[in-house]
Amino acid sequence: MNESITAPQENDLLKATREILEAHVTGRIIDLEDPDLSGVGGRIVHGVFVSLKRKGQLRSCCGLIGQPVRVLDALLQASERTALHDPRFAPIATCELPHLDCQIWILSKPEPVTRSGRSRIDAVIIGRHGLQIAVGDKRGILLPGVATDNGYDAETFLRQVSLKAGLEPEAWARIDARLWTFEGQVIEGPASTTEPTTLVSRKDPPLDRTTVEVYARYAADAIRAELGSQPRILHLGSTPSRSISGLILRFKGSGQLDLTRGQIVLNKGTDFHEMLESLIGQIVA
Numbered sequence: 482m483n484e485s486i487t488a489p490q491e492n493d494l495l496k497a498t499r500e501i502l503e504a505h506v507t508g509r510i511i512d513l514e515d516p517d518l519s520g521v522g523g524r525i526v527h528g529v530f531v532s533l534k535r536k537g538q539l540r541s542c543c544g545l546i547g548q549p550v551r552v553l554d555a556l557l558q559a560s561e562r563t564a565l566h567d568p569r570f571a572p573i574a575t576c577e578l579p580h581l582d583c584q585i586w587i588l589s590k591p592e593p594v595t596r597s598g599r600s601r602i603d604a605v606i607i608g609r610h611g612l613q614i615a616v617g618d619k620r621g622i623l624l625p626g627v628a629t630d631n632g633y634d635a636e637t638f639l640r641q642v643s644l645k646a647g648l649e650p651e652a653w654a655r656i657d658a659r660l661w662t663f664e665g666q667v668i669e670g671p672a673s674t675t676e677p678t679t680l681v682s683r684k685d686p687p688l689d690r691t692t693v694e695v696y697a698r699y700a701a702d703a704i705r706a707e708l709g710s711q712p713r714i715l716h717l718g719s720t721p722s723r724s725i726s727g728l729i730l731r732f733k734g735s736g737q738l739d740l741t742r743g744q745i746v747l748n749k750g751t752d753f754h755e756m757l758e759s760l761i762g763q764i765v766a
Contacts, residue, residue: 484524485666486521486587486666486668487519489519490518490519490520490521491668493515493518493519493521494518494521494552494556494585494587494668495583495585495668495669495670496514496515497513497514497515497516497518497553497556498531498556498560498583498585498672499583499671499672499673499674499675500512500513500514501513501556501557501560501561501564502531502533502560502563502564502573502578502583502672502673503575503578503673503675505560505561505564505565505573506564506565506572506573506574506575506577506578507575511557516553518552518553521552522551522552522553523551523552523553524551524552525549525550525551525552526549526550526551526552526555526587526588526589527546527547527548527549527550527588527589527590527591527663528544528545528546528547528550528555528586528587528588528589528591528663528665529544529545529550529552529555529556529558529559529585529586529587529588530542530543530544530545530546530559530584530585530586530588530624530665531543531544531556531559531560531562531563531583531584531585531586532563532583532584532585532586532624532626533563533573533581533582533583533584533672534581534582534584535577535580535581535582535754536580540570540573540577540581541563541564541567541569541570541573542563542567542624543559543562543563543566543567544558544559544562544563544586544588545558545559546588546591546613546622546663547591547613552587556585571721571722572721574721574722574723574724574752574753575724576722576723576724576751576752576753577722577752577754578672578673578675579671579672579673579675579676579752580752580754580755581671581672581673582669582670582671582672583669583670583671583672584626584667584668584669585667585668585669586624586625586626586665586666586667586668587665587666587667587668588611588663588664588665589663589664589665590663591613591661591662591663592661592662592663593659593660593661594660594661594662597656598654598656599654601639601653601654601660602635602636602639603635604662605635605638605639605662606635606662607628607629607633607634607635607638608625608628608629609625609664610625610628610662610663610664611623611624611625611627611662611663611664611665612638612639612642612660612661612662612663613642613660613661613662613663614642614643614645614646614648614652614653614658614659614660614661615646615658615659616646616648616652616655616657616658616659617657619646619647619648620646621642621643621644621645621646621647621648622642622645623638623641623642623645624665625663625664625665625667626665626667627641639653639654639660640653643658688723692721696757699757700730700732700757700760700761701732703761704732704761704764704765707761707765708765722752722753722754723752723753724751724752724753725751725753725756726751728753728756728757728760729741730757730760730761730764732764
């Protein structure tokens, strides 16, 4: 593993990441207060990932691994991609930042797994290792925290990284599958400590009909799940959020069930996702 990062350096890395994320989602120029990051900015590592979560659900995660790189350079690249260019999710909206949690992963050099077949299971240590797999031009990577967050054992973790690469679940045992483990130090904290009303956003694009229909289906499915005491399956990370001042939600269920809730925020906007979740909560309460 790379040389350990001290607590003051962790604080500076988290602060810099917040500054970079806010700059990208608001369209401002990046102007870091301390580009040296208490001496860690120029340190050479083998990867950095920035992950954003909302109430435990992945919202966006991007980074780089495998080649020697300065911490600051990797942090700048990973933060920009996470904020704006994760192909699985909509770009992060300014109003979302105060509702997101951030993880910064500083990664060690990937080490090839020299074992073959099912004996590779014994080479994976849950809580310590992340995984990277490659078969042909298909690649997949999962950070060490994925296994611990989801309660995976080593075999399940190997199956999941295979699926992440677009391969069959047992691809990790194939003779042509290349597999690496790597370690990481994680730094965690809120994605923003700035008051939502002081974050100035670029103009949000207008809501199109398709996005509205996605919101409506999500709300209906979430309400039905809550009323039926079932776990929710979907979340809103793949749909764009925006700052709004009001929302009305009407749910018509079976029989005579017809519930309407609304919310208006005066003198400031609030995150669409947060307001929608609040109204869902009121209906199912």
